[in-house]
Amino acid sequence: MSGFRHAPAELSSFVGRVEELAAVGAAVASGRVLTLTGPGGCGKTRLAMRLCQAAAGEWPDGVFWVGLEQETDGGQIGHRMAAALDVLLPTGLDPVAVLAAALRERELLVVLDNCEHVLDDAAGVVAAVLAACPRVAVVATSRSRLGVPGERVWPVPPMSLADALELFLERVDSPPAASPADDTAARAAGSQARRICDRLDRLPLALELAAGWAGALSLTQIADSLSAPFDLLDGGTRTTPFRQRTLQASMTWSHDLLDDDERVLFRRAGVFEPGFTADAVARLAELGGPGRGRLLKALRGLIDKSLVVADTTGAVARYRMLGVVRAYALDRLAEAQEDTAARDLHLDLHVSLLEGLAPLLETGKDAWRAQVGAAYPNVRAAIEWGLSRPDTARARRLAADCAWLWHLEGRGAEGVALLRRAAALGAGERGPLQARVLAALAFVLNTTEPGMEAFEVARAARELARAAGAPETARPAGPLIAIGLLATGLPEALAEARAVRDEAVQAGDGFVADCAEAFVALVHVLGDDHRQAIACFEPVVERLLRRGDRGVASFALGWWALAAARSGTLERAAELAGRAVATAEPLRDLHWTGSARVVLAEIRILQGRLQEAAAALEPMERLFDAAGRLPFITGWERTQAMLALGHDRPREAVEWCWQEVRWQDEPDAAWLAPDTQIVLAAALRRSGEEASAARVLDVLARSPVTGRMPRVRAGVLDEQALLAHESDPERALRLHHEALRIRVEHDLVFDRVASLEALALLNLRRGAVEAAGVLAGAAGRARADLGAAPRPLPSADGEDGETLRTAAERGRAMDLDAAVAYATRARGPRRRPGSGWESLTPAERSVAGLAAEGLSNPEIAARLFVSRGTVKTHLAHVYAKLQVANRTELARATSARDGEDATRTG
Template sequence: MSADPHVPPELSSFVGRVAELAAIGDAVTAGQVLTLVGPGGCGKTRLAIRVCRMAAEAWRDGVFWVGLEEEADGSHIARRMAAALDVLLPAGPDPVPALVSALRDRELLVVVDNCEHVLDDAARVIAAVLSKCPRVAVLATSRSTLGIAGERVWRVPPMGLADALELFLERVRAGAPDAVGGAEARSGARRICDRLDRLPLALELAAGWAGALSLAQIADSLSAPFALLDGGARTAPFRQRTLQGSMSWSHDLLDDDEQALFRRVGVFEPGFTADAVTRLAALGGPGRERLLKALRGLIDKSLVVADTTGPVARYRMLGVVRAYALARLQEAQEAAAARDLHLDIYSSLLEQVAPLLDTDKDAWRMQLGAAYPNVHAAVEWGLSRADPTQGRRLAAACVWLWHLEGRGTEGVRLLRRAAERGADERSPLQAEVLAALALVANTAEPGVEAFEVARAAQQLAAETNAPAAGRLARSLAALGRLAVGLTEALDEARAVRDEAVRAGDGFVVDSTEVFIGLVHVLADDYREAIEHLERAVEGHLGRGDRGMGSFALGWLALAAARSGALQRAGELAQRAVTTAEPLRDLHWTGSARAILAEIRVLQGRLDEATAALAPIDRLVAGAGQLPFITGWERCKAMLALEHGRPREAVEWCWREGRWQEEPSAEWLAPETQLVLAAALRQSGDHSAAARVLHALSDAPVTKQMPRIRAGALDELALLSHATDTERALHLHHEALRIRLDHDLVLDRVASLESLALLNLRRGAAETAGVLAGAAERARSDLGAAPRPFLRVADTSEELRARLQEPALHEAVEHGRAMDLPAAIGYATRARGPRRRPESGWESLTPAERSVAELAAQGLSNPEIATRLFVGRGTVKTHLAHIYVKLRVANRTELARAAAEPLNQHN
């Protein structure tokens, strides 16, 4: 690219802006003016220079640069343009006609740089030239639009992140090459780019500090950018030697109304509206109409950015511009009054849209979501005041934003602060704050805090006559009763629902319906669960409550899946995901996707399960602290197991309990404990698997959860396959009995598969084949893919050899002809009768014989339990039976009586 003597030289490399250059180059047209508009330091001049160099050969008579940065008197613009174009002008009061005449037949591009301080005169000259010179194109740069007929405005955006990083790091290398290197430096560079809105001038000035501070220190110092960003090149125009100088240049060009509005809108976060701006009239000075006119002036002068693409125009200031505005606000001693008014504005907004909470929560969320940065700032300010009442009230009113969107952690922080500011008062407001905190904490952070706060809110609401807060708190406290037992939780949920029905509290009615349905799912009463959950889905989605609606759909999908309706379950789970996604919340969307993934695993569609979790995995990978997503870790563990990676599955299960200081299996969900036990067994750690299963079986809540009890029995049986096949057979059939009694259709298939494997181990190839074929048929009938007959942990050579037996293959075909009820009947009959004498050594079961042998060797009950992977209570029960059958009274007699029979047995 050859140099043009009429265009300023590029003294440093030009970085990025490929798309912008292409767009500007295409827009430069003969007979028209294109104005590059943007705040000081955004790169307008550098863009114009580069466009000139790229376009030089396209203009027959050349490209010419007219710089107005030193032009204090606009009356000389025409003569400055003439000098740049080598045009001689006669003396006279108005040189414009002569300039126009000289350019009439020429084909060229004129760049008029830095027009903002002589805007009227620059506009007049450019308009005159274009009116008579059809082959002349004008490219202007200005902080304000020219305002002439036919002007096309191209607002220069901040640099893209990749370009900004490249520019900043290149300038750092030029002055301090050792400062760039390593992930920490890269992270600091990115923070600098974000804090400086990716403005080229600010980045160049920040890079100048790299020889004195690390990039992380520079980033930390930019909370006050104007104090740091000085010391630009001495050859630069004075307004670009410091960021302060650049902003002062723009500020001084504003009229009085614009200056007043400029500093006052500094209190607004991005996303404020014209209505909010007009409320600033309460501070005195310009009235509503003058404020709107001043707002348009700030937009034209690139100090406020307008977004008019939505139904309501919204505005923002770039961060460095806003920092300068706030400094001027402080200087004018208006900061506290402006922030108080800002708090009033957004408190009024919450009151205005509150009726939508009961009719269209989706619409409420969308309106408040757009205003959230300002709502959040108002809460922060309100809680910092000497009287925090208004801030606390606003925080409580924001609860549904924090509950429904991806801001739960922030909501918990602010609501805790609001609760702390009111800790000494017993008031309805404090009850509302505590109830709000319990609601947000329930979805943002697992653990007992939400339930403890809910109980405190419930008590305070009753004391201070705050019924709405009391109902919400009571419904949340009911969740905590799950730790006591399903029956207790269900009774409390029904009582809360009935109270809410009488009060007409739709949200609490439908939320407790969800909870009642959830309890029925846990109790494996799917018919009742589906009835309540379908009612809750209708209620929540009717009000636009996507969060609870998606939650109810997810549990409805699980109820359908576990009762055998896998296709409907998949449809419901997909609907739960679709419902949650507009919330842009990792908790709600993640939980819905976890349920969808679990159902895809149950269907045997593992690739689809992985795909369901992929968006969440990507988001979580970039999160500093792993968020709380119900069921996510368990689904990752299930997938790892299906793919033959049991150790990885163990790790994923333990991650679910990472919120506890000392994670233990009892803090994991019962379903996760089952997956953990299976993973431990398949990884070879049978002792740990047995401990998890016995603790799970002994837990009070588990005794009310048939599916979990049956699953634990099945896993205990699998642990006994290699050591005590008769005990394993008994446990498998007990699990099957429970699954039959409670309509656990899908789990009945798992029973068939477990029994098939056990019979294969016992050498009963025909029975094993029939059960395996029947299980394959059942999975197909239910809409699931077949599973391998042998799992990863059961790949011994002996078993693999048995798979080749012809009798097995014939039996599999026979089993495929059976429906599920017929297969269950076959499995029950195949168990056959058991005939043993009433007393003596032959009367002992294999499990009792094993206990007797170890007891005779002198092992204690705990040692026997560990050796045989059973509970201590089980050992004690076996010994009692042994004493009766052998007619002995203690271990000494047992050892003496056992010596001869045990020797014969061995």
């Protein structure tokens, strides 16, 4: 990835400095920092830019520019560097440690421009990176040295007289004549130009300022008028302090020559952080004085006089002042006692800007993100100013409007901090604005800080908005509330999501409607209704992507991929998971990218492509290793455990599963996600800890969650059967077939293969070699058909081995449906008792338990994701097998059985 990346636009030609470029280029070295020092306006930045252009082909991993002029918080330097170098930074981890680890093997050059106002933080970042990255070189520009060990300081000298003359004459568009010796006027012009260059200490910015007046003054007039403000400087040595005073005096001279309108605009424009538009300039007319037309004319004059730089390379021209010029302008603004009024107007301007851009949130978030991102330094400054004022309402409104940028661009920590301040300042209010602020805080918290706070804040936002008679204000909190209800149960979460979706559709709120619809699809996945989930995901993902809702779209793509995998289309699942990763990565956010990579890794594991699974996780692992801490990413620990099992490292898998509840003082398996509990049980079984595995499964089997998630219920049965292979093969056979029945009933296509493989192994142990071979062969074909790598046949010796191989060939001729039918026929007669508790199927037990708790048939149907008719049929079977007549007798029988179980356990 060689080349010069994030290069700022060069808006004027670069003149001279040949010897300096050669010297600086020779001084740049891997593992070292070279600091270009000197006063503002001496040409540090332009010299560094030209150095980067010359060196772009010499660094295999590229040359990267990191501008710090707009950075007000030194703690964000690591984040700025990470963004420039495409390094993902996890929220809550040490950004410098992560950055250093990510660059350890890379060979590149980084330029940190304008370090002086964040000097200590810049020095800390540079020292940490260079200590860990021997092939990284750093060039810094600053008014003073960083103070880093091994730093090489290169004071940028004044331009040579020849270079200074060339720069000045080029800027005045008056090159010297070809034969100056024969031209008296040319000799005179050259003489005056030399006077100007010497008077201005040959400082590039001072020369640019003087050249800006060549259209209004002759060179002689410029040279003469420069004398007065510089007389006191004559006789001083040309040290840095002298040059700083030179630049100050040159700006004073240039400022004093401005007309009244230009002086007004000059000081007022200082309120803008680097980067503003002509429309913003026109709004300054609201402060009184020159009108819009006169201010725009004055802007042209300031550009001509090099006090404002115009960047016309983008779709909309943007303007900025160099840092040293802006500092001078702000002094003049304070001197005129206009700073408070100007900053208030600056705040109003950016409130209006975000309000005007709000429709793009529905039609094109990428466009919204680009425009707000370009204005963000000003937006952030406006929020901070407004939160410090007696009336904070405007700033709080602006902070709420900015939530999407913090959500989309990995700026969550900064957004949470500002929104928490805004919420605290409005804590006593009960109106719509406070509801908006809380809803925005919940939204940004959801992808920034794990835990329940986001859902609690979302609920508070909605309650406040409804009480204030403004339900639309907190509508975006609805999907977060639905997510929080997952801890209560799938039916509750599903009902909430549908209500939120229907309200949003009626209100024309496309984003909230799509978020809620994506969550409805997720609940269908959790309830193993994958056909319905896929039908929901496909249209909603396209709408989210069209709008630019990358985060929610990547989330939906990941769950769509899991639904596809469980439905048996692994190649399609892998494609969707890859799209989820590609959709999330531009957001540079750990939450979205990490979650998408976990899904991709899980699908690769299901395919048997373990190296590709590890590769999907590896970028995240590097970050966590560097930070020395594992942040929260849903499914991370379980996927690592699955990968360890795939490599036959069950003890490692056990350790990974327990990491999921590492924050608990006394970890309890019941707090693990249901899928993780099944993986833990498998890992314990394969580690020889069968009693521990049985305890985990027993707890999970009694959990209400298991009754609502058929895939989990089948997984528990399968693992319980595997534990019983040696001790009770008949019971194992019943459990495996019950698991297979559930998987067929709920269209869990890929899991049926696991059932066939488990039955093949059990049949081999029972001596049913032919049936084992047929099932193993059929499972192998099914894996290939579904896009997964085949597994080796179970081993058998002698004649049994030959029988096994021959039968496997027969099995390979079967499709999955035929293989399932064969497995059912080969089972033989059921040996479940005809009556009593042991005669109940797992589905009947679930229905009986919920009926005994007092749930109605519709409530049981919603809880178990089955029809009411199915509940009625199961209850009829339960009554017949237990010889009870109604729910009251069933409750008594259940209570008596629980008492007997407790006595036996005691």
